[in-house]
Amino acid sequence: MPLTFSKRLLLHVGQPKAGSTAIQNYLSAQREALLAQGILFPRSVLLRRNPFDKSRTPGHYTLLQALTDPDYASVLDALDAELLQHEDARTLIVSIESLFSDQPDPVLMALAARFQDWDIEIIAVLRALPEWMASRYVEECLSGFRGCLQTPDQFCDEKFARGAHDYAGRLDHLATIFRPSAIHVINYDAAHVGDGLVPAFLQQAGLSATDGALATGIRANVREKELFLVEGKRRLNHAHAHLPALVRQELEHDIRVHAREMALQLPPDIPRFTGDHIEFPPARCREILRSNARLVKEYGLVPPLADPAPHKDSDDPALHKRFIDGADALLTFGLNRMAQLLQAAIPHDAPKPANPHPLALDGHEMLIAQIAAARVIVSMNAPDAAVIATCFHNKLPVYLSSPDIVLHNLHRVSDTCLPSDAVVLDAPDQLAKLLSVTPADLVICPVRTPLRQIADAWACTGADAVLVTCGHDPQKLTDMALHLNLLICAQTGAFAFLARKTTAHKKKAGRT
Numbered sequence: 001m002p003l004t005f006s007k008r009l010l011l012h013v014g015q016p017k018a019g020s021t022a023i024q025n026y027l028s029a030q031r032e033a034l035l036a037q038g039i040l041f042p043r044s045v046l047l048r049r050n051p052f053d054k055s056r057t058p059g060h061y062t063l064l065q066a067l068t069d070p071d072y073a074s075v076l077d078a079l080d081a082e083l084l085q086h087e088d089a090r091t092l093i094v095s096i097e098s099l100f101s102d103q104p105d106p107v108l109m110a111l112a113a114r115f116q117d118w119d120i121e122i123i124a125v126l127r128a129l130p131e132w133m134a135s136r137y138v139e140e141c142l143s144g145f146r147g148c149l150q151t152p153d154q155f156c157d158e159k160f161a162r163g164a165h166d167y168a169g170r171l172d173h174l175a176t177i178f179r180p181s182a183i184h185v186i187n188y189d190a191a192h193v194g195d196g197l198v199p200a201f202l203q204q205a206g207l208s209a210t211d212g213a214l215a216t217g218i219r220a221n222v223r224e225k226e227l228f229l230v231e232g233k234r235r236l237n238h239a240h241a242h243l244p245a246l247v248r249q250e251l252e253h254d255i256r257v258h259a260r261e262m263a264l265q266l267p268p269d270i271p272r273f274t275g276d277h278i279e280f281p282p283a284r285c286r287e288i289l290r291s292n293a294r295l296v297k298e299y300g301l302v303p304p305l306a307d308p309a310p311h312k313d314s315d316d317p318a319l320h321k322r323f324i325d326g327a328d329a330l331l332t333f334g335l336n337r338m339a340q341l342l343q344a345a346i347p348h349d350a351p352k353p354a355n356p357h358p359l360a361l362d363g364h365e366m367l368i369a370q371i372a373a374a375r376v377i378v379s380m381n382a383p384d385a386a387v388i389a390t391c392f393h394n395k396l397p398v399y400l401s402s403p404d405i406v407l408h409n410l411h412r413v414s415d416t417c418l419p420s421d422a423v424v425l426d427a428p429d430q431l432a433k434l435l436s437v438t439p440a441d442l443v444i445c446p447v448r449t450p451l452r453q454i455a456d457a458w459a460c461t462g463a464d465a466v467l468v469t470c471g472h473d474p475q476k477l478t479d480m481a482l483h484l485n486l487l488i489c490a491q492t493g494a495f496a497f498l499a500r501k502t503t504a505h506k507k508k509a510g511r512t
Contacts, residue, residue, distance in 0.1 A: 130275030201329025228326030
């Protein structure tokens with residue numbers, strides 16, 4: 001049974017990407033000083049789950065898990081013990097930024113029931129919508145936890161459909177569930193112009209600053225926003241869904257470090273992802289203006305949030321179709337690093353899958369380099385290689401397989417909103433028609449591909465094309481080379497690289 005007290009609960013509900021981590025880190029650092037004032041910021045439910053950045057935290061999110069998942073029941077016991085230990089504390093602060101718009105009603109109601117006998121006050125920090133959408137999009141693209149696949153337009157459409165843009169409506173909904181005695185609202189942008197976000201939070205909460213210098217100076221979870229990083233990582237997310245969560249977090253960390261090094265080599269005016277990349281239709285703008293006005297009138301928000309402007313029609317291609325300097329280079333680094341992490345995460349005694357991901361195999365570096373260098377890429381019975389090709393700019397990836405297999409992989413290969421659109425074929429004669437004018441530069445085929453199909457695809461290649469085989473034993477590889485009159489140029493790990501003998505000799509002479 002939960003402990004009940006006639007005490008004050010300050011419930012910080014976010015929103016995400018509005019300074020929550022800085023607030024949480026300040027309250028955590030000042031926990032003992034706050035306790036001396038009768039204020040408890042509980043440690044038992046404060047989660048820090050990213051081993052590569054201990055400053056990041058989802059706050060007391062684990063409390064929500066405990067309320068909805070019996071496997072986390074011990075968390076509630078730990079919180080009850082902490083409350084009992086500090087029973088003299090008259091104010092409890094719970095901070096969970098996802099409460100504002102990300103949690104379903106059953107979770108919200110479970111939390112409200114847990115503190116039904118408390119005097120609840122809600123504190124919300126709100127950010128002008130264009131910059132909030134941009135910051136949230138950057139976070140979800142870069143995050144090793146989420147790994148967003150969406151374009152900015154898709155991302156915004158989803159948030160609009162969930163009502164995340166109607167701040168006043170969200171506060172109405174939270175008020176209905178939690179029945180607070182007060183709701184305090186802070187303008188994130190205005191707070192940063194003034195004394196700082198943490199002092200503004202403390203003032204709204206009626207708390208004194210236990211460390212003024214820390215309160216005014218603390219910042220956390222500040223994301224790089226270079227456009228090549230955001231778009232490059234979004235593309236990479238399409239290839240890393242199969243990675244364990246811890247590996248995805250390490251990949252995120254390594255990508256961010258490498259992007260900083262790349263940024264030093266790029267022009268100083270490299271574009272950043274900002275609210276200008278977020279487009280609001282006129283109807284949505286009107287909804288936002290009405291909601292912002294209600295925040296002032298009904299919730300006392302001063303100063304008001306900046307209103308968005310409707311986007312203007314443009315002939316520019318969608319962001320994911322544009323050439324972005326540095327994005328392909330970052331993608332190449334990320335694919336190689338992802339392959340290293342993936343292979344390290346596979347137990348040595350694990351059974352080998354029948355159709356392994358190409359990045360899980362030794363020799364991936366040359367495969368990635370060939371895909372990055374080629375223009376027209378035919379991937380036979382290898383959907384993962386086709387997806388990798390679509391992640392690069394200005395490619396023509398062709399995925400060729402049997403009708404039943406094509407149907408199974410159609411969504412993941414063709415419905416991706418990536419820089420290059422894949423052409424999906426289920427018959428070799430279709431390939432000959434497609435490539436009659438622009439022959440292929442690269443053909444990729446795994447071991448299960450029949451030699452006849454490889455020969456048909458190879459007939460659609462240019463003079464300098466490369467054939468990459470995966471998993472073929474030495475005898476079959478030799479037979480293939482003889483049958484197609486090719487030279488085995490290199491073998492590395494599970495991959496072999498073949499070319500026409502005249503081309504191979506030219507390349508060898510050039511190296512000499």
